[in-house]
Amino acid sequence: MTATPMPPTAAPSAPAATPTDAPAVHTAALALGDDALVLSHRLGEWAGHAPVLEEEVALANIALDLLGQARVLLSLAGDEDELAYLREERAFRNLQLVEQPNGDFAHTIARQLYFSVYQNLMYGQLAATESALAPLAAKAVKEVAYHQDHAEQWTLRLGDGTAASHERMQHGVDALWRFTGEMFGPVAGLDLDRDALREQWTARVTDVLGKATLTVPEGPQSGAWTAGAGREGLHTEPFGRMLAEMQHLHRSHPGASW
Template identity: 75%
Template sequence: MSGTYETPGGTHETPGDPHGGRDRPGHRAALALGDDALVLAQRLGEWAGHAPELEEDVALANIALDLLGQARTLLSLVGDEDKLAYLREEREFRNVQLVEQPNGDFAQTIIRQLYFSVYQELLYGQLAGCRPEDATPVAALAAKAVKETAYHRDHAEQWTLRLGDGTEESHRRAQHAVDALWRYTGELFQPVEGLDVDWDNLRATWTTSVRSVLEQATLRVPEGPQSAVWAAGGGRQGVHTEPFGRLLAEMQHLHRSHPEASW
């Protein structure tokens, strides 16, 4: 997926050119975490104007904006943030498949938030904990963003408890989401080049935290595998699930139709 291609705005270098300077481990790490944040921000943004309550609309939009801020910082470490967001093809995105999964009902959005924000807080926490002389730009972003990530995790936990231990209907929907998204959680612990992280420790801590929240919410912890048997690779390798194409089409069509358009 490298080289040049035509758009109405002219000829462009493919922003994710794997043979360019962006192939450095630091860039690959920034791209992976930046794409996680960008894609989840886009998904959460889809709730704007549609959330079950006005207050929740605002809460989800706030989380989306936090993530968008992280994405901008991370992608700017790699290159032109707009080109990276709007002009890459599906196979060039390095986000985990979990974040591209559709919003579904409110329970599915909340469980996706739970799985991801617990992961992101632990990951950022580890990155932020490195010695100052070893701090990379990604670690600096992690140190800054870990507090807002803790808030995202708290929001997801609060809602998981209320949905799981709420009405019969909310419990049923939450359990469905817990089971349906479980297969995308294994990918979270796949090592990312350029990140100094103890991945086994991350997996163990994540499992303990998520298990504790689910049990408290009277939800059953899935026992199935944490990846699909048919998976040909993961989002970190540029392999994405079907709903991701539609997400990209919506996110990119304006920029692709009107290159360089501004407010």
């Protein structure tokens, strides 16, 4: 995002539009925009650390797609830079899944698998509605199809690979399972068939994990306060540290621009 000039007096904690006093479409744009922004930042953390150069480029490209989606969505909800850089943790509405730390490569791929299958189905439904988000959804769904393909191919290779890669992939899939239930919760302004979403997501993920010789986790898909609350602004501990890194430059130099 480009830094837009701001009055030097702008309080660093300038409150952004909160879902409670904004039209429903703002709530929806904020939720989906935050998903894209936060996952984009997480994927960007792989720069310089990916196992091979091709994957470094791939993850950065996926991050760029998500960042582009985030810019459009956040601009629908307000000022993109204010929303990205000047909100406190509790004002973010992203799923807890996307804020989870990268872990090892298999862990990141598991997160990509869960999220890209969801995003592909969700955007697909959204594109067919009259929502103000439909044009973005129609464009983004084509990009996300490649993200999903990328995640599925890696899930197959790692799951049906060596004993070590299988173990790591299974661990990633298991560890993130409890954050998947939140994807099927209601979001104001998003008129989706959530039952179909859950059904199709479960079918696809089950199919891919099966082909990858992995076991579909059996535990709950949400639990206690740790999952199911990102949409309400409750986040897991690592998210605060991620935000600090993402926001500190903009907050330290108000009004800075390229």
